Amino acid sequence: MKKNIFFLLFLLVQVGSLLASDPEAVVLLQSVKKKYDLVSDYSARARLVTNVLFIKAPVSQVTVYYRKPDQLLVKNEKGISFIPKGTVHINMNNVLGLTNFEAVLSGTETVDGVSCKVVKVFPLSEEESITRATLYIDPVQLVVRRSVVSTKENGTYSIRMKYGTYTWCGLPSVVEMEFNTRDYKLPKGTTLDYDNGTRKATGLPQKGKVLIQYQEYSLNKGLPASLFR
Amino acid sequence: MMFFDVLRIELFKVFRRPRTFIAFGAIAMIILLIQFALKVNGNEFILFFTDSQTDTFEIPFAGILNGYFVCVAVLHIILVHVPLLVALIAGDMIAGEANSGTLRMLATKPVTRTELVLAKFAASAVYVILLLLWMALFALVGSLLLFGANDLVVFKETDLHIISHTDVVWRFVAAFFFAALALIMIAALSILLSVFAENSLGPIVATVCIVIIFTILQQLKVPVFEQTINPWSFTTHMLGWKGFFYVDKTADGITIPGSIENPIALVKSGLILIGYTAAFVGTAIGAYRKKDILS
Numbered sequence: 001m002k003k004n005i006f007f008l009l010f011l012l013v014q015v016g017s018l019l020a021s022d023p024e025a026v027v028l029l030q031s032v033k034k035k036y037d038l039v040s041d042y043s044a045r046a047r048l049v050t051n052v053l054f055i056k057a058p059v060s061q062v063t064v065y066y067r068k069p070d071q072l073l074v075k076n077e078k079g080i081s082f083i084p085k086g087t088v089h090i091n092m093n094n095v096l097g098l099t100n101f102e103a104v105l106s107g108t109e110t111v112d113g114v115s116c117k118v119v120k121v122f123p124l125s126e127e128e129s130i131t132r133a134t135l136y137i138d139p140v141q142l143v144v145r146r147s148v149v150s151t152k153e154n155g156t157y158s159i160r161m162k163y164g165t166y167t168w169c170g171l172p173s174v175v176e177m178e179f180n181t182r183d184y185k186l187p188k189g190t191t192l193d194y195d196n197g198t199r200k201a202t203g204l205p206q207k208g209k210v211l212i213q214y215q216e217y218s219l220n221k222g223l224p225a226s227l228f229r
Numbered sequence: 230m231m232f233f234d235v236l237r238i239e240l241f242k243v244f245r246r247p248r249t250f251i252a253f254g255a256i257a258m259i260i261l262l263i264q265f266a267l268k269v270n271g272n273e274f275i276l277f278f279t280d281s282q283t284d285t286f287e288i289p290f291a292g293i294l295n296g297y298f299v300c301v302a303v304l305h306i307i308l309v310h311v312p313l314l315v316a317l318i319a320g321d322m323i324a325g326e327a328n329s330g331t332l333r334m335l336a337t338k339p340v341t342r343t344e345l346v347l348a349k350f351a352a353s354a355v356y357v358i359l360l361l362l363w364m365a366l367f368a369l370v371g372s373l374l375l376f377g378a379n380d381l382v383v384f385k386e387t388d389l390h391i392i393s394h395t396d397v398v399w400r401f402v403a404a405f406f407f408a409a410l411a412l413i414m415i416a417a418l419s420i421l422l423s424v425f426a427e428n429s430l431g432p433i434v435a436t437v438c439i440v441i442i443f444t445i446l447q448q449l450k451v452p453v454f455e456q457t458i459n460p461w462s463f464t465t466h467m468l469g470w471k472g473f474f475y476v477d478k479t480a481d482g483i484t485i486p487g488s489i490e491n492p493i494a495l496v497k498s499g500l501i502l503i504g505y506t507a508a509f510v511g512t513a514i515g516a517y518r519k520k521d522i523l524s
Contacts, residue, residue, distance in 0.1 A: 051482035054388040194468040196494035218406040
Protein backbone atom coordinates (compact mmCIF):
# COMPACT_ATOMS: atom_id res chain seq x y z
CA MET A 1 0.00 0.00 0.00
CA LYS A 2 2.78 2.39 1.07
CA LYS A 3 4.63 1.47 -2.13
CA ASN A 4 1.60 2.36 -4.23
CA ILE A 5 1.21 5.78 -2.57
CA PHE A 6 4.87 6.61 -3.26
CA PHE A 7 4.45 5.52 -6.86
CA LEU A 8 1.36 7.74 -7.22
CA LEU A 9 3.17 10.72 -5.71
CA PHE A 10 6.11 10.13 -8.05
CA LEU A 11 3.71 10.01 -10.99
CA LEU A 12 2.01 13.26 -9.96
CA VAL A 13 5.37 15.02 -9.64
CA GLN A 14 6.36 13.84 -13.11
CA VAL A 15 3.08 14.95 -14.72
CA GLY A 16 3.32 18.28 -12.88
CA SER A 17 6.80 18.90 -14.16
CA LEU A 18 5.63 18.11 -17.69
CA LEU A 19 2.80 20.65 -17.45
CA ALA A 20 4.86 23.35 -15.83
CA SER A 21 6.33 26.08 -18.04
CA ASP A 22 9.67 25.57 -19.62
CA PRO A 23 11.90 28.23 -17.93
CA GLU A 24 13.77 28.89 -21.17
CA ALA A 25 10.47 29.47 -22.96
CA VAL A 26 9.27 31.84 -20.25
CA VAL A 27 12.53 33.83 -20.32
CA LEU A 28 12.32 34.08 -24.10
CA LEU A 29 8.70 35.27 -23.93
CA GLN A 30 9.58 37.84 -21.27
CA SER A 31 12.46 39.18 -23.36
CA VAL A 32 10.17 39.57 -26.35
CA LYS A 33 7.45 41.19 -24.23
CA LYS A 34 9.98 43.69 -22.85
CA LYS A 35 10.63 44.82 -26.41
CA TYR A 36 6.92 45.06 -27.25
CA ASP A 37 6.35 47.03 -24.03
CA LEU A 38 8.36 49.92 -25.47
CA VAL A 39 5.20 50.85 -27.38
CA SER A 40 2.18 51.89 -25.38
CA ASP A 41 0.16 53.02 -28.40
CA TYR A 42 0.58 53.62 -32.09
CA SER A 43 -1.30 54.65 -35.17
CA ALA A 44 -0.04 53.53 -38.53
CA ARG A 45 -1.00 54.15 -42.11
CA ALA A 46 -1.12 50.88 -44.02
CA ARG A 47 -2.14 49.23 -47.27
CA LEU A 48 -4.67 46.45 -46.85
CA VAL A 49 -5.07 43.66 -49.40
CA THR A 50 -7.96 41.24 -48.86
CA ASN A 51 -7.87 37.87 -50.59
CA VAL A 52 -11.02 35.92 -49.82
CA LEU A 53 -12.61 33.51 -52.30
CA PHE A 54 -16.00 35.22 -52.33
CA ILE A 55 -14.88 38.85 -51.92
CA LYS A 56 -13.66 41.06 -54.72
CA ALA A 57 -12.18 44.14 -53.08
CA PRO A 58 -9.82 46.91 -54.11
CA VAL A 59 -6.60 47.57 -52.22
CA SER A 60 -7.52 49.85 -49.34
CA GLN A 61 -5.67 52.51 -47.46
CA VAL A 62 -6.31 51.92 -43.76
CA THR A 63 -5.19 53.26 -40.41
CA VAL A 64 -4.24 50.78 -37.70
CA TYR A 65 -4.66 52.00 -34.13
CA TYR A 66 -3.19 50.16 -31.14
CA ARG A 67 -3.43 50.90 -27.44
CA LYS A 68 -1.87 48.87 -24.68
CA PRO A 69 -2.55 46.17 -23.65
CA ASP A 70 -4.83 44.61 -26.27
CA GLN A 71 -6.90 47.23 -28.11
CA LEU A 72 -6.48 47.20 -31.86
CA LEU A 73 -8.57 48.84 -34.54
CA VAL A 74 -8.22 48.74 -38.31
CA LYS A 75 -10.15 51.57 -39.92
CA ASN A 76 -10.73 52.32 -43.58
CA GLU A 77 -11.40 56.06 -43.48
CA LYS A 78 -12.13 56.60 -47.18
CA GLY A 79 -13.73 53.37 -48.30
CA ILE A 80 -15.12 49.98 -47.35
CA SER A 81 -13.13 46.98 -46.17
CA PHE A 82 -14.32 43.73 -44.68
CA ILE A 83 -11.81 43.42 -41.84
CA PRO A 84 -11.52 39.93 -40.32
CA LYS A 85 -12.40 39.89 -36.64
CA GLY A 86 -9.17 38.02 -35.89
CA THR A 87 -7.10 41.03 -36.96
CA VAL A 88 -6.84 41.78 -33.25
CA HIS A 89 -4.40 38.84 -33.07
CA ILE A 90 -1.79 40.66 -35.16
CA ASN A 91 -1.05 42.38 -31.88
CA MET A 92 1.33 39.95 -30.15
CA ASN A 93 0.49 41.37 -26.74
CA ASN A 94 -2.67 39.25 -26.98
CA VAL A 95 -0.44 36.26 -26.29
CA LEU A 96 2.54 37.89 -24.59
CA GLY A 97 0.24 39.73 -22.18
CA LEU A 98 -1.19 36.50 -20.75
CA THR A 99 -0.49 36.11 -17.05
CA ASN A 100 -1.79 32.62 -16.33
CA PHE A 101 -0.32 30.24 -18.88
CA GLU A 102 2.02 27.36 -19.57
CA ALA A 103 4.77 27.73 -22.14
CA VAL A 104 6.74 24.93 -23.73
CA LEU A 105 9.77 25.20 -25.98
CA SER A 106 9.20 22.90 -28.91
CA GLY A 107 12.27 22.97 -31.11
CA THR A 108 13.54 25.23 -33.85
CA GLU A 109 12.08 26.08 -37.27
CA THR A 110 13.06 28.40 -40.09
CA VAL A 111 10.67 31.23 -40.95
CA ASP A 112 11.53 33.40 -43.99
CA GLY A 113 15.12 32.20 -43.80
CA VAL A 114 15.50 33.01 -40.11
CA SER A 115 16.00 30.26 -37.54
CA CYS A 116 13.28 30.66 -34.90
CA LYS A 117 12.54 29.01 -31.57
CA VAL A 118 9.07 27.52 -31.41
CA VAL A 119 7.20 28.28 -28.19
CA LYS A 120 3.79 26.80 -27.48
CA VAL A 121 1.62 28.80 -25.12
CA PHE A 122 -1.41 27.34 -23.34
CA PRO A 123 -3.59 29.82 -21.41
CA LEU A 124 -4.85 28.33 -18.17
CA SER A 125 -7.70 30.74 -17.52
CA GLU A 126 -11.11 29.72 -18.83
CA GLU A 127 -11.90 33.34 -19.65
CA GLU A 128 -9.22 33.74 -22.31
CA SER A 129 -10.50 33.76 -25.89
CA ILE A 130 -7.28 32.05 -27.00
CA THR A 131 -7.10 28.29 -26.49
CA ARG A 132 -3.48 27.91 -27.59
CA ALA A 133 -0.81 29.77 -29.51
CA THR A 134 2.40 28.79 -31.20
CA LEU A 135 4.98 31.54 -31.54
CA TYR A 136 8.02 31.34 -33.80
CA ILE A 137 10.45 33.67 -32.08
CA ASP A 138 13.62 35.07 -33.64
CA PRO A 139 16.04 34.72 -30.67
CA VAL A 140 18.50 37.26 -32.09
CA GLN A 141 16.10 40.15 -32.89
CA LEU A 142 13.65 39.04 -30.17
CA VAL A 143 10.59 39.39 -32.40
CA VAL A 144 7.77 37.00 -33.31
CA ARG A 145 8.10 36.08 -36.98
CA ARG A 146 5.13 33.73 -37.14
CA SER A 147 2.26 32.86 -34.87
CA VAL A 148 -0.58 30.38 -35.02
CA VAL A 149 -3.38 31.38 -32.67
CA SER A 150 -6.38 29.14 -32.00
CA THR A 151 -9.43 30.84 -30.58
CA LYS A 152 -12.59 29.55 -28.92
CA GLU A 153 -15.03 31.19 -31.31
CA ASN A 154 -13.34 32.20 -34.54
CA GLY A 155 -11.07 29.30 -35.46
CA THR A 156 -7.36 29.48 -36.09
CA TYR A 157 -5.33 32.43 -37.37
CA SER A 158 -1.92 31.97 -38.91
CA ILE A 159 0.09 35.19 -38.94
CA ARG A 160 3.46 35.89 -40.59
CA MET A 161 5.37 39.06 -39.87
CA LYS A 162 8.24 40.76 -41.65
CA TYR A 163 10.25 43.47 -39.98
CA GLY A 164 11.97 46.64 -41.13
CA THR A 165 12.65 50.01 -39.52
CA TYR A 166 10.68 49.30 -36.35
CA THR A 167 12.30 45.98 -35.39
CA TRP A 168 13.71 47.70 -32.26
CA CYS A 169 10.20 47.85 -30.75
CA GLY A 170 8.81 44.70 -32.32
CA LEU A 171 6.52 46.39 -34.85
CA PRO A 172 6.29 44.66 -38.22
CA SER A 173 6.44 46.24 -41.66
CA VAL A 174 4.33 43.53 -43.26
CA VAL A 175 1.73 41.24 -41.70
CA GLU A 176 0.12 38.37 -43.57
CA MET A 177 -2.81 36.73 -41.82
CA GLU A 178 -4.54 33.54 -42.92
CA PHE A 179 -7.90 32.63 -41.44
CA ASN A 180 -10.85 30.28 -41.90
CA THR A 181 -13.90 31.59 -43.73
CA ARG A 182 -17.45 30.35 -44.08
CA ASP A 183 -19.05 29.74 -47.44
CA TYR A 184 -21.01 32.71 -48.76
CA LYS A 185 -24.32 31.76 -50.37
CA LEU A 186 -27.61 33.60 -50.53
CA PRO A 187 -30.93 31.87 -51.28
CA LYS A 188 -31.58 31.49 -55.00
CA GLY A 189 -33.55 34.31 -56.61
CA THR A 190 -32.96 36.86 -53.86
CA THR A 191 -30.50 38.96 -55.81
CA LEU A 192 -31.84 38.25 -59.35
CA ASP A 193 -28.28 38.00 -60.63
CA TYR A 194 -27.43 38.66 -64.24
CA ASP A 195 -26.05 35.42 -65.68
CA ASN A 196 -22.87 36.49 -67.49
CA GLY A 197 -21.62 32.92 -67.76
CA THR A 198 -19.03 33.27 -64.98
CA ARG A 199 -19.02 30.26 -62.70
CA LYS A 200 -17.72 30.29 -59.13
CA ALA A 201 -14.64 28.14 -58.57
CA THR A 202 -15.58 25.16 -56.41
CA GLY A 203 -13.57 22.79 -54.25
CA LEU A 204 -11.12 25.48 -53.18
CA PRO A 205 -10.22 25.67 -49.48
CA GLN A 206 -12.27 28.13 -47.45
CA LYS A 207 -9.24 30.16 -46.37
CA GLY A 208 -8.95 33.90 -46.43
CA LYS A 209 -5.84 36.04 -46.43
CA VAL A 210 -5.24 39.60 -45.41
CA LEU A 211 -2.01 41.45 -46.11
CA ILE A 212 -1.20 44.61 -44.19
CA GLN A 213 1.76 46.62 -45.44
CA TYR A 214 2.64 49.32 -42.93
CA GLN A 215 3.79 52.60 -44.42
CA GLU A 216 4.25 54.93 -41.47
CA TYR A 217 4.06 54.47 -37.72
CA SER A 218 3.35 57.16 -35.17
CA LEU A 219 4.43 55.86 -31.74
CA ASN A 220 3.44 56.70 -28.19
CA LYS A 221 1.47 59.85 -28.99
CA GLY A 222 -1.41 58.88 -26.69
CA LEU A 223 -4.63 57.53 -28.18
CA PRO A 224 -7.97 58.00 -26.40
CA ALA A 225 -9.79 54.86 -25.20
CA SER A 226 -12.95 56.20 -26.83
CA LEU A 227 -11.42 55.53 -30.25
CA PHE A 228 -11.74 51.79 -29.69
CA ARG A 229 -15.37 51.79 -28.56
CA MET B 230 -45.26 65.32 -93.71
CA MET B 231 -41.83 64.55 -92.37
CA PHE B 232 -41.07 61.73 -89.90
CA PHE B 233 -40.08 64.26 -87.23
CA ASP B 234 -43.39 66.09 -87.60
CA VAL B 235 -45.22 62.83 -86.91
CA LEU B 236 -42.90 62.14 -83.97
CA ARG B 237 -43.62 65.59 -82.57
CA ILE B 238 -47.36 64.94 -82.80
CA GLU B 239 -46.96 61.52 -81.19
CA LEU B 240 -44.91 63.00 -78.33
CA PHE B 241 -47.57 65.66 -77.86
CA LYS B 242 -50.21 62.92 -77.64
CA VAL B 243 -48.13 60.91 -75.13
CA PHE B 244 -47.41 63.81 -72.80
CA ARG B 245 -50.91 65.27 -73.05
CA ARG B 246 -52.41 62.18 -71.38
CA PRO B 247 -52.51 62.23 -67.58
CA ARG B 248 -51.71 58.50 -67.42
CA THR B 249 -48.20 59.25 -68.73
CA PHE B 250 -47.45 61.09 -65.52
CA ILE B 251 -48.77 58.26 -63.33
CA ALA B 252 -45.51 56.46 -64.09
CA PHE B 253 -43.38 59.47 -63.10
CA GLY B 254 -45.37 59.93 -59.90
CA ALA B 255 -45.29 56.21 -59.06
CA ILE B 256 -41.54 56.00 -59.60
CA ALA B 257 -40.85 59.04 -57.42
CA MET B 258 -43.11 57.64 -54.69
CA ILE B 259 -41.60 54.13 -54.78
CA ILE B 260 -38.04 55.48 -54.69
CA LEU B 261 -38.79 57.80 -51.78
CA LEU B 262 -40.41 54.92 -49.88
CA ILE B 263 -37.41 52.63 -50.45
CA GLN B 264 -35.00 55.41 -49.42
CA PHE B 265 -37.02 56.06 -46.28
CA ALA B 266 -37.11 52.32 -45.43
CA LEU B 267 -33.35 52.02 -45.90
CA LYS B 268 -32.68 55.15 -43.88
CA VAL B 269 -34.72 53.73 -41.00
CA ASN B 270 -33.88 50.05 -41.30
CA GLY B 271 -30.87 49.83 -43.62
CA ASN B 272 -28.71 47.77 -41.25
CA GLU B 273 -31.30 44.97 -41.22
CA PHE B 274 -31.31 45.01 -45.02
CA ILE B 275 -27.50 44.67 -45.11
CA LEU B 276 -27.57 42.00 -42.41
CA PHE B 277 -29.80 39.89 -44.65
CA PHE B 278 -26.89 39.65 -47.12
CA THR B 279 -24.05 39.43 -44.60
CA ASP B 280 -25.53 37.30 -41.83
CA SER B 281 -23.35 34.27 -42.59
CA GLN B 282 -20.18 36.37 -42.30
CA THR B 283 -20.80 38.28 -39.08
CA ASP B 284 -18.69 35.80 -37.07
CA THR B 285 -15.70 36.19 -39.37
CA PHE B 286 -15.75 39.84 -40.44
CA GLU B 287 -16.50 43.24 -38.98
CA ILE B 288 -19.37 44.32 -41.23
CA PRO B 289 -19.05 48.04 -42.05
CA PHE B 290 -22.81 48.72 -42.00
CA ALA B 291 -22.49 52.52 -41.99
CA GLY B 292 -20.08 52.48 -44.93
CA ILE B 293 -22.10 50.04 -47.04
CA LEU B 294 -25.32 52.03 -46.64
CA ASN B 295 -24.36 54.87 -48.98
CA GLY B 296 -26.01 56.58 -51.94
CA TYR B 297 -24.54 54.23 -54.56
CA PHE B 298 -25.65 51.12 -52.65
CA VAL B 299 -29.15 52.55 -52.15
CA CYS B 300 -29.37 53.43 -55.85
CA VAL B 301 -28.47 49.86 -56.89
CA ALA B 302 -31.02 48.52 -54.37
CA VAL B 303 -33.68 50.89 -55.77
CA LEU B 304 -32.93 49.87 -59.36
CA HIS B 305 -32.96 46.18 -58.35
CA ILE B 306 -36.44 46.56 -56.84
CA ILE B 307 -37.94 48.98 -59.33
CA LEU B 308 -36.64 47.87 -62.73
CA VAL B 309 -38.59 44.61 -62.44
CA HIS B 310 -41.81 46.63 -62.35
CA VAL B 311 -41.00 49.35 -64.87
CA PRO B 312 -42.01 47.18 -67.89
CA LEU B 313 -45.61 47.60 -66.64
CA LEU B 314 -45.25 51.39 -66.77
CA VAL B 315 -43.72 51.22 -70.25
CA ALA B 316 -46.47 48.89 -71.48
CA LEU B 317 -49.05 51.33 -70.14
CA ILE B 318 -47.95 53.88 -72.72
CA ALA B 319 -46.57 51.80 -75.59
CA GLY B 320 -49.47 49.31 -75.52
CA ASP B 321 -51.85 52.21 -76.07
CA MET B 322 -49.99 53.62 -79.07
CA ILE B 323 -51.95 51.91 -81.85
CA ALA B 324 -54.69 50.02 -79.97
CA GLY B 325 -55.67 53.26 -78.21
CA GLU B 326 -56.15 54.98 -81.58
CA ALA B 327 -58.21 52.01 -82.77
CA ASN B 328 -60.32 52.15 -79.66
CA SER B 329 -61.02 55.88 -79.94
CA GLY B 330 -61.70 55.62 -83.67
CA THR B 331 -58.83 57.83 -84.82
CA LEU B 332 -56.70 55.12 -86.44
CA ARG B 333 -58.56 55.24 -89.77
CA MET B 334 -58.29 59.00 -89.88
CA LEU B 335 -54.58 58.72 -89.10
CA ALA B 336 -54.16 56.32 -92.02
CA THR B 337 -55.54 58.96 -94.40
CA LYS B 338 -52.76 61.43 -93.54
CA PRO B 339 -49.85 61.92 -96.00
CA VAL B 340 -47.51 59.66 -94.05
CA THR B 341 -46.60 56.06 -94.73
CA ARG B 342 -47.70 53.36 -92.31
CA THR B 343 -44.04 52.47 -91.73
CA GLU B 344 -43.27 56.05 -90.72
CA LEU B 345 -46.28 56.09 -88.44
CA VAL B 346 -45.23 52.91 -86.57
CA LEU B 347 -41.63 54.16 -86.40
CA ALA B 348 -42.79 57.51 -85.03
CA LYS B 349 -44.92 55.78 -82.40
CA PHE B 350 -41.98 53.55 -81.47
CA ALA B 351 -39.65 56.57 -81.28
CA ALA B 352 -42.14 58.43 -79.08
CA SER B 353 -42.26 55.38 -76.75
CA ALA B 354 -38.45 55.32 -76.70
CA VAL B 355 -38.34 59.02 -75.75
CA TYR B 356 -40.84 58.28 -72.97
CA VAL B 357 -38.64 55.40 -71.70
CA ILE B 358 -35.52 57.59 -71.72
CA LEU B 359 -37.28 60.39 -69.84
CA LEU B 360 -38.62 57.87 -67.33
CA LEU B 361 -35.09 56.55 -66.75
CA LEU B 362 -33.66 60.07 -66.41
CA TRP B 363 -36.36 60.77 -63.83
CA MET B 364 -35.42 57.52 -62.08
CA ALA B 365 -31.74 58.45 -62.17
CA LEU B 366 -32.50 61.84 -60.67
CA PHE B 367 -34.40 60.35 -57.74
CA ALA B 368 -32.50 57.08 -57.28
CA LEU B 369 -28.92 58.26 -57.80
CA VAL B 370 -28.86 61.99 -57.08
CA GLY B 371 -31.50 61.71 -54.33
CA SER B 372 -29.74 58.77 -52.64
CA LEU B 373 -26.36 60.51 -52.79
CA LEU B 374 -27.88 63.58 -51.14
CA LEU B 375 -29.55 61.48 -48.45
CA PHE B 376 -26.88 58.86 -47.78
CA GLY B 377 -23.61 60.33 -49.09
CA ALA B 378 -20.99 58.60 -51.23
CA ASN B 379 -18.68 55.68 -50.46
CA ASP B 380 -17.43 52.49 -52.11
CA LEU B 381 -20.17 50.36 -53.62
CA VAL B 382 -20.80 46.84 -52.31
CA VAL B 383 -22.73 44.58 -54.67
CA PHE B 384 -24.13 41.40 -53.16
CA LYS B 385 -24.54 38.43 -55.49
CA GLU B 386 -25.77 34.93 -54.68
CA THR B 387 -22.28 33.48 -54.25
CA ASP B 388 -19.93 36.42 -53.86
CA LEU B 389 -19.73 40.12 -53.16
CA HIS B 390 -17.98 42.85 -55.09
CA ILE B 391 -16.56 46.03 -53.59
CA ILE B 392 -16.09 48.79 -56.14
CA SER B 393 -14.10 51.92 -55.33
CA HIS B 394 -16.22 55.11 -55.28
CA THR B 395 -13.91 56.55 -57.93
CA ASP B 396 -14.88 53.71 -60.28
CA VAL B 397 -18.66 53.82 -59.87
CA VAL B 398 -20.24 56.77 -61.72
CA TRP B 399 -19.49 55.51 -65.26
CA ARG B 400 -21.04 52.16 -64.28
CA PHE B 401 -24.31 53.89 -63.40
CA VAL B 402 -24.30 55.78 -66.70
CA ALA B 403 -23.69 52.50 -68.57
CA ALA B 404 -26.30 50.67 -66.48
CA PHE B 405 -28.97 53.33 -67.19
CA PHE B 406 -28.06 53.17 -70.88
CA PHE B 407 -28.44 49.38 -70.86
CA ALA B 408 -31.71 49.61 -68.92
CA ALA B 409 -32.97 52.00 -71.61
CA LEU B 410 -32.10 49.38 -74.23
CA ALA B 411 -34.08 46.75 -72.30
CA LEU B 412 -37.12 48.95 -71.72
CA ILE B 413 -37.18 50.18 -75.32
CA MET B 414 -37.40 46.50 -76.28
CA ILE B 415 -40.43 46.16 -73.99
CA ALA B 416 -41.94 49.21 -75.70
CA ALA B 417 -41.37 47.52 -79.08
CA LEU B 418 -43.11 44.36 -77.84
CA SER B 419 -46.06 46.40 -76.59
CA ILE B 420 -46.37 48.24 -79.91
CA LEU B 421 -46.31 44.91 -81.76
CA LEU B 422 -49.12 43.56 -79.58
CA SER B 423 -50.91 46.89 -79.90
CA VAL B 424 -51.11 46.46 -83.71
CA PHE B 425 -53.31 43.37 -83.25
CA ALA B 426 -55.64 44.83 -80.60
CA GLU B 427 -58.69 47.05 -80.76
CA ASN B 428 -58.30 48.39 -77.21
CA SER B 429 -55.20 49.17 -75.18
CA LEU B 430 -55.92 46.88 -72.22
CA GLY B 431 -55.08 43.73 -74.17
CA PRO B 432 -51.52 44.66 -75.24
CA ILE B 433 -50.73 46.16 -71.80
CA VAL B 434 -51.81 43.02 -69.93
CA ALA B 435 -50.26 40.72 -72.54
CA THR B 436 -46.89 42.50 -72.33
CA VAL B 437 -46.83 42.29 -68.55
CA CYS B 438 -47.86 38.60 -68.64
CA ILE B 439 -45.09 37.76 -71.12
CA VAL B 440 -42.50 39.50 -68.94
CA ILE B 441 -43.77 37.73 -65.79
CA ILE B 442 -43.84 34.28 -67.45
CA PHE B 443 -40.28 34.58 -68.78
CA THR B 444 -39.01 36.02 -65.47
CA ILE B 445 -40.52 33.04 -63.61
CA LEU B 446 -39.00 30.61 -66.12
CA GLN B 447 -35.66 32.30 -65.56
CA GLN B 448 -35.88 32.24 -61.77
CA LEU B 449 -37.06 28.61 -61.52
CA LYS B 450 -33.52 27.58 -62.53
CA VAL B 451 -34.83 24.34 -64.03
CA PRO B 452 -31.96 22.80 -66.06
CA VAL B 453 -34.11 22.17 -69.12
CA PHE B 454 -35.15 25.84 -69.26
CA GLU B 455 -31.63 26.99 -68.38
CA GLN B 456 -30.29 25.22 -71.46
CA THR B 457 -33.06 25.96 -73.92
CA ILE B 458 -35.21 29.03 -73.22
CA ASN B 459 -33.23 31.15 -70.76
CA PRO B 460 -30.13 31.83 -72.91
CA TRP B 461 -32.41 33.46 -75.50
CA SER B 462 -35.13 34.83 -73.23
CA PHE B 463 -35.15 38.64 -73.27
CA THR B 464 -35.77 38.73 -69.50
CA THR B 465 -32.36 37.07 -68.99
CA HIS B 466 -30.65 39.82 -70.96
CA MET B 467 -32.76 42.63 -69.53
CA LEU B 468 -30.80 42.13 -66.28
CA GLY B 469 -27.63 43.03 -68.17
CA TRP B 470 -27.51 46.45 -66.47
CA LYS B 471 -26.32 44.61 -63.36
CA GLY B 472 -23.35 43.29 -65.30
CA PHE B 473 -21.74 46.74 -65.13
CA PHE B 474 -21.52 46.30 -61.34
CA TYR B 475 -19.74 42.92 -61.52
CA VAL B 476 -16.00 43.60 -61.47
CA ASP B 477 -13.10 41.42 -62.47
CA LYS B 478 -10.24 40.59 -60.10
CA THR B 479 -6.60 39.60 -60.16
CA ALA B 480 -5.36 36.20 -58.94
CA ASP B 481 -4.81 37.83 -55.54
CA GLY B 482 -8.50 38.77 -55.29
CA ILE B 483 -7.97 42.49 -55.93
CA THR B 484 -10.57 44.21 -58.09
CA ILE B 485 -9.31 45.65 -61.34
CA PRO B 486 -10.42 49.31 -61.61
CA GLY B 487 -12.60 49.97 -64.64
CA SER B 488 -13.11 46.27 -65.33
CA ILE B 489 -16.28 44.29 -66.03
CA GLU B 490 -16.47 40.60 -65.11
CA ASN B 491 -17.52 39.42 -68.55
CA PRO B 492 -17.85 42.29 -71.08
CA ILE B 493 -18.45 39.88 -73.97
CA ALA B 494 -21.59 38.58 -72.26
CA LEU B 495 -22.82 42.16 -71.91
CA VAL B 496 -22.19 42.89 -75.59
CA LYS B 497 -24.04 39.68 -76.47
CA SER B 498 -26.96 40.66 -74.22
CA GLY B 499 -27.07 44.13 -75.76
CA LEU B 500 -27.09 42.70 -79.27
CA ILE B 501 -29.84 40.22 -78.37
CA LEU B 502 -31.99 43.06 -76.98
CA ILE B 503 -31.39 45.15 -80.11
CA GLY B 504 -32.24 42.08 -82.20
CA TYR B 505 -35.53 41.58 -80.34
CA THR B 506 -36.36 45.28 -80.67
CA ALA B 507 -35.69 45.21 -84.42
CA ALA B 508 -37.71 42.00 -84.81
CA PHE B 509 -40.69 43.38 -82.84
CA VAL B 510 -40.69 46.73 -84.64
CA GLY B 511 -40.17 45.04 -88.02
CA THR B 512 -43.06 42.64 -87.38
CA ALA B 513 -45.23 45.49 -86.12
CA ILE B 514 -44.54 47.47 -89.32
CA GLY B 515 -45.24 44.40 -91.49
CA ALA B 516 -48.48 43.64 -89.64
CA TYR B 517 -49.65 47.26 -89.61
CA ARG B 518 -48.98 47.71 -93.33
CA LYS B 519 -51.23 44.72 -94.10
CA LYS B 520 -53.78 45.62 -91.45
CA ASP B 521 -57.31 46.21 -92.62
CA ILE B 522 -58.29 49.22 -90.53
CA LEU B 523 -61.95 48.91 -89.71
CA SER B 524 -62.20 50.99 -86.56
